[in-house]
Amino acid sequence: MKILVVEDEKGLAESMVEYLTREGFTCEVASTFMEADEKLSLYAYDCLIVDLTLPDGNGFEIISNLKKIKATTGIIIISARNTLEDKIHGLEIGSDDYMTKPFHLSELNARLKSLIRRRNFNGNNDLEWNEILVNLAARRVFVAEKETFLSRKEYDLLLYFLANVDVALTKESIAEHLWGDYINSSDSLDMVYSHIKNLRRKMIEKGGKDYIHSIYGIGYKFTAP
Amino acid sequence: MKLLVKTSRIYLFASLAIYLVVGVAFYWIIKFMIYDEVESRLLMEKRDFVFFVRTRPTWNTNYYFVENKVNVLPVSGGFDNSVTFKDTVIVNKYDQTSFPFRQITFYTHIGDVVHKVSIRKSMIESYKLIEAISAAMVAFLGLLMIAMYLFQRRLSVNIWEPFYHILTKIKEFDLTKKEKLILPVSEITEFNELEDVLKKMGDKMQQDYTSLREFTENASHEMQTPLALINARVEQMIQSGDLSQTHTYWIEEIYRASRKMSRLNQGLLLLAKIENQQFNEIVPVNLTELLEVRLVDFEDVIAHKRIDVQNRLTEPFWLDMSPALAEILLNNLLNNALKHNMSGGKIILESTPNDLRISNTGGALKGDPQRLFERFKKESTDTDSVGLGLSIVRQICNTYHLKLEYTFDKPIHSIRILREEPNE
Structure with missing residues (x-):
């Protein structure tokens, strides 16, 4: 999986690259509009992560240019701008997702x-990890070949863990993933705890x-023992 | 009061006053002149009379057959030898009508006896003259006044026409739009100067507005990026695994602080954006319906805190506002109602076509309820709370001229949003 990260803040680009490389992606970085445009015209990428505000241009233009060359590349916008207009635009x-910094x-x-996953299998695939099998299309979960009924949030939580194994x-971050940033944080942290407790119980039952595993003071890690 | 009404009114009052003064003065002048004339004639007749009786020792009224023209009475005893004029009314002996006369009274010797002599002159003609002249005066002055009034009205309308034009243009001017203020050139220097000044002000305002907007956006970008970096680095550090408990604690603190700062930054930016009226898409929004939609997003917290939501939303509450702000408004209100609620508490939602009320159970306020909607007025000791939620609510309400009411009827806190009654 080849990914191009277009971000002018060097440190942030480095962090993303390191993190994604650990997850098994091949990453390249472009820190300017020109560099990004050049790379996109020379090489093919599976996914583009692009910042909207670049020193020499606008991220939207990169997206438009890319769409003309290779329309199948997945695009995630990362921007400090948190306006509805930008998201809609x-x-x-043709971008697939929009994330607000930080x-x-x-x-x-x-x-x-x-x-x-959506790009490659049109969303009709199964996700398998050890004895856990998730049918993404039907939103059904099987643990050790037994169907496990999870609530909507528990299902989302499991998928989030499966995407971040060993992390x-x-x-x-779990609270934000589940409820976005509009829910008061002290409540949401308690809720994370109870959802994790339920998910863990349901999976062990099956x-x-x-x-x-909980990590003291920080959070949780989904990992094979 | 309108400018034209005001000038017309002033003009009307002033000219009426002048008109009255001139009219009265004119009347008195004419009267004075006529009296002067009559009196000088009477004096002349007195001289004739005195001359006449000096040559004759007696006076016979019959000499003068015209009735009551001259009245001679002998005087016995003292008298003051003076000449006086007075107005008098004599009744006509044929038809009993009375006529005004001017009378001169003086004392003279006829023979050896002192007589009081009164000579009269009819004023009937003179009064008719005064009346005629006055009537003509009133008529002409009145006509003049009406003509001048109409003229000055026309003149004012013409002269102030560019002013009204400018006024309409300024009213249409919206500094959030890119269109420049275009004002017509007039032939009056003062108006041209006014137009120049307004144009300069309009341009400056637009420029400042744009740069403020840009600043807001840039500030957001510039601040969110380093925060994103801190976050990313902290996340990476967490992955390294071999952290001592102290380090974990520090990292957790840094992480929390940076997230809080980011929320704070976003909150302040949102406030600035609302203040700068950058949410100018206005559509009719059914807040009641939207509140029910938002409620679904909060159902996890509601279930978690075992809160009993009493949904009494029956009638829709429509408002013309930005849909994005409507959502933020309701999110903040719901968040507030949940945050300060106790486990197992209540939330009551009510709406009418004119208001929306969100009530929740909770402990009494520690601070001043008046300052509840101020920035950074935090009730909870929750360190993650940035204290901007309700001030954003207030700012949104201010933008759309909505009234915000807080009441506390132990243990129910209620926040009510209602349409502000028009002042006029």
């Missing part, structure tokens, strides 16, 4: 994986292993 010209790398990773996830 981004989707109109974002969680784990969230970016989850959205990137979900985007790639320490902060409670805040004969699954306990993959969710």
Whole structure:
């Protein structure tokens, strides 16, 4: 999976690249409009992560140009601009997702994986990890070949974990993934705890292993024991 | 009061006053002149009389057959030898009508006896003259006044026409739009100067508005990017695994602080954007319906805190506003009602076509209820709260001229949004 990260803030680009490389993606960085445009015209990428405000141009233009060359590349916009107009415009010209800075790398990773899945299999695929099988189209979960009924949030939580296996996830990033940023944080952290408790219980009941480990003070990690 | 009405009124009052003064003065002048004339004639007749009686020792009224023209009475005893004029009315002996006369009274010797002599002159003709002249005066002055009034009205309308034109243009001017203020050139220097000044002001305002807007956006960008970097680095650090408990604690603190700062930044930016009226898409929004939609997003928290939501939303509450702001408004209100609620508490939602009320159970306010909607007035000790939620609510209400009411009837806090009654 080849990904181009277009971001002028060097540190942030580096963080994204390191994080995504660990997740098995091949990443390249472009820090200017010119560089991005050149790379996109020379090489083919599966996905483009693009910042809207660049020192020498606008991210929207990169997207428009890319759409003319290779329309199948997945596009995720990352921007500090949090306006509805930008989001709508981004989707109109063909981007797949819009993330507002600051974002969680784990969230970016989850959205990137979900985007790639949608692109490659039209969303009709199964996600399998150890004894866990998720039928994404039907939103059904099987643990050790037994169907496990999860609530909507528990299902979302499981998918988030599956997208970020072996990664320490902060409670805040889980809360934001599940409820967005409009819910008061102290309540949402409590809710994360109770949802995780339920998910863990349901999976163990069906004969699954306990993959969710809590990390003191930080959050949780989904990993094989 | 309109400018034209005001000038017309002033003009009307002033000219009426002048008209009255001139009219009265004119009347008195004519009267004075006529009296002067009559009196000088009477004096002349007195001289004739005195001359006449000096040559004759007696006076016979019969000499003068015309009735009551001359009245001679002998005087016995003291008298003051003076000449006086007075107005008098004499009744005509044929038809009993009375006529005004001017009378001169003086004392003279006829023979050896002092007589009081009164000579009269009819004023009937003079009064007719005064009446005729006055009537003509009133008529002409009245006509003049009406003509001048109409003329000045026309003149005012013409002269102020560019002013009204400018006024209409300024009213249409919207500094949030890109269109420049275009004003017509007039032939009056003062209006041209006014237009120049207004044009300069309009341009400056638009320029400032644009740069403020740009600043707001740039500030957002410039601040969110480093925050994103801090976040990303912290996340990476967490992945390294071999962290001591102290380090974990520090990292957690940095992470929290940067997230809080980011929320704070977003909140302040939102406030600035609302203040700058950057949400200018206005459509009719059914707040009641939208509130029910928003409620679905909060159902997890509601279930988590075991809150009993009493939905009494029956009638729709329509408002013309930006849909984005309507959503923010309701989110903040619901968030507020949930945050300050207790576990197992209540939320009551009510609406009428004129208001929307969100009530929740909760402990009494620690601070002043008047300051509830101010920035950074936090009730909770929750360190993650930035204290901007209700001030954003207030700012949105101010933008759309909505009234915001807070009441506390232990243990129910209610916030009510209602249409502000028009002042006029």
